[in-house]
Amino acid sequence: MSAVAAPSAVFPRPRTGGASRRRLRSVPAQAGPVAPLELGNPLQLTETMRSRLLAAVRALVSDPALDGAGDPARLAAVVLMAKAKVATNYRTTITAKELGRWVGLKPSRIAHHVLPQLRDRGVLGSNETVSAAGRMTGLEWWVIPMYRAQHGGDRRHVLALSRVELVVLLALVEALFAPGWEHKDGRVTPAGMLADRTGRGAATDRLGLLLMVLSSNAKGWLQLCSGSVDTQRGRPAATVARLLGCSPAGGAKVLSRLQEQDVLSVDRRETASGLNARSRVRLVPVAKAHGIAVREAREAADAVFSDLAVTASGDLEATVEVTAPVVSGVQGAGEGVEADSADRADAAHLHASHASVATPRGSLSLSGGFSGGGRGAEGRRPERACAGQDQDANGDDTAAGSTSPVVEGGPLRGEQPKESPVDERDGQCAAGAAAGGRPKAMGGGKAQQQRRVGLPADLRLRVALGPVSWLWERLSGWQQDQVEAAAKAELAQMEGLGVAPEGAPRLLADRLTGRLEATGGEALVDKPFPWLIRRGLPQRQACSHRKCDDGIRLDTGEDCENCGNVIHLRRARRARIGAEIDRALPGLGDGERRRVLEERLREQAALDAEDLAWRQEQARAERARRDAARAAATEQAERERQAAAAADAVRQALACQDCGRGRAAGLCEACDHRRKTEVLIGEAGLLAAAGSADLSDPGSIAAAVAGARTAIGDGTAAAWQEFLQITNVAILGADPQAAADAYVFTAFHSAQQAVGEYHENALAMLRGSQEAEAEARRAYRFEQGRPWFRNNPTGADAVAAATKAADTARDRVAECLLAARLEQLREQSAARPEKPASWTERLPGLAARPLDGDVTGPVTA
Numbered sequence: 032m033s034a035v036a037a038p039s040a041v042f043p044r045p046r047t048g049g050a051s052r053r054r055l056r057s058v059p060a061q062a063g064p065v066a067p068l069e070l071g072n073p074l075q076l077t078e079t080m081r082s083r084l085l086a087a088v089r090a091l092v093s094d095p096a097l098d099g100a101g102d103p104a105r106l107a108a109v110v111l112m113a114k115a116k117v118a119t120n121y122r123t124t125i126t127a128k129e130l131g132r133w134v135g136l137k138p139s140r141i142a143h144h145v146l147p148q149l150r151d152r153g154v155l156g157s158n159e160t161v162s163a164a165g166r167m168t169g170l171e172w173w174v175i176p177m178y179r180a181q182h183g184g185d186r187r188h189v190l191a192l193s194r195v196e197l198v199v200l201l202a203l204v205e206a207l208f209a210p211g212w213e214h215k216d217g218r219v220t221p222a223g224m225l226a227d228r229t230g231r232g233a234a235t236d237r238l239g240l241l242l243m244v245l246s247s248n249a250k251g252w253l254q255l256c257s258g259s260v261d262t263q264r265g266r267p268a269a270t271v272a273r274l275l276g277c278s279p280a281g282g283a284k285v286l287s288r289l290q291e292q293d294v295l296s297v298d299r300r301e302t303a304s305g306l307n308a309r310s311r312v313r314l315v316p317v318a319k320a321h322g323i324a325v326r327e328a329r330e331a332a333d334a335v336f337s338d339l340a341v342t343a344s345g346d347l348e349a350t351v352e353v354t355a356p357v358v359s360g361v362q363g364a365g366e367g368v369e370a371d372s373a374d375r376a377d378a379a380h381l382h383a384s385h386a387s388v389a390t391p392r393g394s395l396s397l398s399g400g401f402s403g404g405g406r407g408a409e410g411r412r413p414e415r416a417c418a419g420q421d422q423d424a425n426g427d428d429t430a431a432g433s434t435s436p437v438v439e440g441g442p443l444r445g446e447q448p449k450e451s452p453v454d455e456r457d458g459q460c461a462a463g464a465a466a467g468g469r470p471k472a473m474g475g476g477k478a479q480q481q482r483r484v485g486l487p488a489d490l491r492l493r494v495a496l497g498p499v500s501w502l503w504e505r506l507s508g509w510q511q512d513q514v515e516a517a518a519k520a521e522l523a524q525m526e527g528l529g530v531a532p533e534g535a536p537r538l539l540a541d542r543l544t545g546r547l548e549a550t551g552g553e554a555l556v557d558k559p560f561p562w563l564i565r566r567g568l569p570q571r572q573a574c575s576h577r578k579c580d581d582g583i584r585l586d587t588g589e590d591c592e593n594c595g596n597v598i599h600l601r602r603a604r605r606a607r608i609g610a611e612i613d614r615a616l617p618g619l620g621d622g623e624r625r626r627v628l629e630e631r632l633r634e635q636a637a638l639d640a641e642d643l644a645w646r647q648e649q650a651r652a653e654r655a656r657r658d659a660a661r662a663a664a665t666e667q668a669e670r671e672r673q674a675a676a677a678a679d680a681v682r683q684a685l686a687c688q689d690c691g692r693g694r695a696a697g698l699c700e701a702c703d704h705r706r707k708t709e710v711l712i713g714e715a716g717l718l719a720a721a722g723s724a725d726l727s728d729p730g731s732i733a734a735a736v737a738g739a740r741t742a743i744g745d746g747t748a749a750a751w752q753e754f755l756q757i758t759n760v761a762i763l764g765a766d767p768q769a770a771a772d773a774y775v776f777t778a779f780h781s782a783q784q785a786v787g788e789y790h791e792n793a794l795a796m797l798r799g800s801q802e803a804e805a806e807a808r809r810a811y812r813f814e815q816g817r818p819w820f821r822n823n824p825t826g827a828d829a830v831a832a833a834t835k836a837a838d839t840a841r842d843r844v845a846e847c848l849l850a851a852r853l854e855q856l857r858e859q860s861a862a863r864p865e866k867p868a869s870w871t872e873r874l875p876g877l878a879a880r881p882l883d884g885d886v887t888g889p890v891t892a
Contacts, residue, residue, distance in 0.1 A: 073202035074244070074320035084200050085245035086189040087112075092238070093276070094176050096152045102275070103145045103234040106134050108154055109241070112174045113201040117194040121181050122173040124160055132210035135225070135233030184787070194776070206316075207244065208237040215680070224294050224316060232288065235275065239285045240294060242274040244314055251318030252311060253295075267297060267312045286312070483508065487515055491522065494536035498543045499567065502559040510560045517568050524570070528578050529586040538585060543567050545581065573597075608632060701772050704779040711782035715739045715789045721852035722793030732856065739789060747781040790849075797845040797852075810840035 076084070091097075091112060092105040110133045114123040127142040134141065149155040156178070158171045180190035192200070204223075211222030225237050247253045253270065260269035264279035272282030289295050296313050486493045486500055495518055496503060506514060518539065525535040546567045547553060556562045573582045576593040584591050608631050612624060619627065687695035689702035698706075716736030720726075724735040751774055755763075763770040797803060814820070814836040820829040 072320050073199060073206045074317050076199070076203070076245075080196070080199060081245055083189075083192075083196060084203070085242070087192055087196075087200070088242065088245060089274075090189045091174070091176060094154065096154050096176070100148060100152065101145075101234070102238055103134050103136055103140070104148050104152075104154075106234045106238045107141070107145050108149060108174055109238065110134065110204060111155065111172050112177050112190075112192075113197065113204045115174065115177065115197060117197065119171075120173075121178055122171050124171045126170070129210075133204075133208070135208070135229040135237060203244070204241065207240055215676070216683075225292060228288075228292060232284075235277075235281075235285055236288050236292075239271055239275050239282075240289060243271065243289075243295070243312070244317055246270075246274065247314045247317050249317075249321050250323055251314040251316075251321070253314060255311065265310055267310050270312070483511055491536045492518055495522065495539040496543070498540055498547060499553070499559075499563065501553050502556060502563065505559045514560070514563050514568070517564055521568050521570070525585055538588075539568075542570075542580065604635065605632065608635070701775045704775045708775070708779045708782045711779070711786050712740055712743055715743060715782065715786045717853055717856050718786065718789035718793045718849075720856055721849055722789070722796040726852060726855055726859075729859075732859075739785070743782055743785045746785060747778045750777050750781050793849055794842070794845045797848045798841050800845070800848060802848060803841045803844040806844045807837040807841040811837040 088109055091108055097105055097108070107130060110130065111123060111125070114125065115121040116123060126138075127146065128138040130146075131138045131141040134145070136145070146155065146157075150157070154175055156173050156175055160171050177190045177192070180188040181192075183191070185191065205220060206223055208223040208225040208228070209220060210226055211220060213219050225233070225240060228236055243253055253267070255266050256270045256273050260266050261279045264272075264283050268279045268283035268286055270282070271285050272279045275282065275285065286295070286297065290297065294315055296315055298311050298313060299309065484504060486496050486503060492515060496514075503511065503514070521539055522535045525538060526532050530538060547556075550556060550562070550566075570580045570585075572579045574591060574593045574597050576584075576591060578585045579591045579594060582591050582594045583589070605628070609624075609628055612619070612627055612631070616624075616627065683696045684694055685697040686693050687699040687702050688697055689705070690699060692699045692702075695702075713736075716739040719739040720732045720735040724731040726732065754773070754777060763773070811833045814833040815824040815829055817832075820826070820832070823829060
């Protein structure tokens, strides 16, 4: 079925008698030419399909079970819902690594945080999938709210998506943020628009883009929320915040990040006041998918800033204040204007234009757009505060014209006008300070890295290295890089040992503080780099425990119990050896006793070291054995995988047994639906016969089965006519195979619903049987005879409980009778072989089957 016809595929519940209750509204003809849509483009959604998918996604992410859950968990639930397959009972098989690629997070974050959170909240259910060798290959997942909606019987539920709707939702998700992969048959699924957006906030951006695409119209314009909103953030940010369930500030950040990804643009329209206070958001991919020309973001940004130019004074850059950013305006790459004027009428700068206070010493260049133009054309730093004291009495500022003798070429006071190589290098370093610490060519011909005076910009490193900030300033550029890398490695090691990421920098700072106190302070550290690398930063385990650091547990911050045990064992050993010496050598002096005690302690330590070496050797041998077994198991699994892949390739190459379609794995989807439809029709006939026919009369059974088959056929025909009325018949006519597949699926869906209806009808008929009524009366009397109802058996409580027990007994007997009658009907069908069809009925079907290309001989039926 094509992607254009699929959104309109609505299958009503078939009725065994009479017409369907559903009625279709007439749709007025569209005025003007209709732009031809690209076949299979998931961004070209009809209004019905867009509203249906939006309702399903919003119902899932706003489920009460997901209250308080993060955006990664909500996006994971949406992805698993989109990947659910109808053929596998709305389940899908996926690994944590693959799901992490869809969500934009690492597999460890998915496996240890997202999936356990969804399981604990009752949103996901899972079963392990194993290979033929018994190794776990993944997990089979199902979204519990969607699973309940699909099996609840109410097809109007927002989460009861049909197969076509699930296919369209998956195609849309793939177009937006699919990770991209290559199929076994060589086909390649390209990566989505936000596939490279990973890490912090990636799940929020992806979920926000999906909701915004589903909330936009055919022209790509996002439907903004109504009512009063935060004027500092704007209506676009408030709209995104309501879609994601976050604050307007969070919505503004999402808009800003998506605008940087070039997936949306925010246009500003001028109001009567002359300000660009009205905003609207366009989803660029949706607009382009419908053939609408979209202006580039840079052009829109230039237009906005040109409009705002009349509201700001000439010294705008000198009067800008730091305010909260408003992303409802269009901002080009690399431009940082004040966004406060986005959606507020009072955000314009009404300060009058005036001349700059600073007087330029040379020609003023306005291309840079920076304040401080009075520094002159040399581009050097501004003069120090006491520069005016160097002027002579005549007012000549030649002496004060330069604060660096290297920059201006003049000597310092009392010096000869000979340039110093050291001053020359210092001047070069000062001139290149804006290069961010890159290697600079020095006078000696070596490349050295610029030293950074302050701590690294990373907040975690600033907290961790705060106690040694004075030592940091004494390091060279290369040494600072090495210390920064070592600090990052220590933080990562702490997180691997179970320390919370937000607490690791504080623990590392406490470690450096303790090491400095043990040393005597920073002033006693004569060599900062070796001290930091070898003594200050590394973890020192006082015992064999991995989380021990100088006798303190890294994960709890308390004293290490293992260290206490070691100390206790050492003291006990010393006391035991001392007691043995006192018994064996009484009368020894204190000095001689101490010497003998130390000698025996050294001998025991040597024995312990030898035992430790032996145990370590045994551990290495055991580890090597396990590695060899693991490698052998991996090789065996790889061979099994290759064999399974080869067998699957052979199976995929088989033609369909029924229709002869090539590469159908022995049975194509349409023929599989035909077979299942026949099975369902037979089951519906048995249910109809079990509910109303006389099992001793074959004619009555045959009439009930024939009536059920006719009713299902009529329901299928009615459903197909309704489908033709709401879909594009021209597209189906251009693709006969798609039309045939759609009809087969319609018949399968109608048969499924008919089986449920016949099952309910059969139970209703059997509930009124004599056996059911007799059992209901016995249950009613038994419930009234219970001890707590004996005093008042006709009371309201007793009658209510007895009625409920009678209904339960009636239902139980009806189910038992239905199972017994179905079993009897199946036995009668097995004992009575089916009469083969005549050649007159078989030949038209055989003539319609295509011949295989390899068949060259005569064909026999």
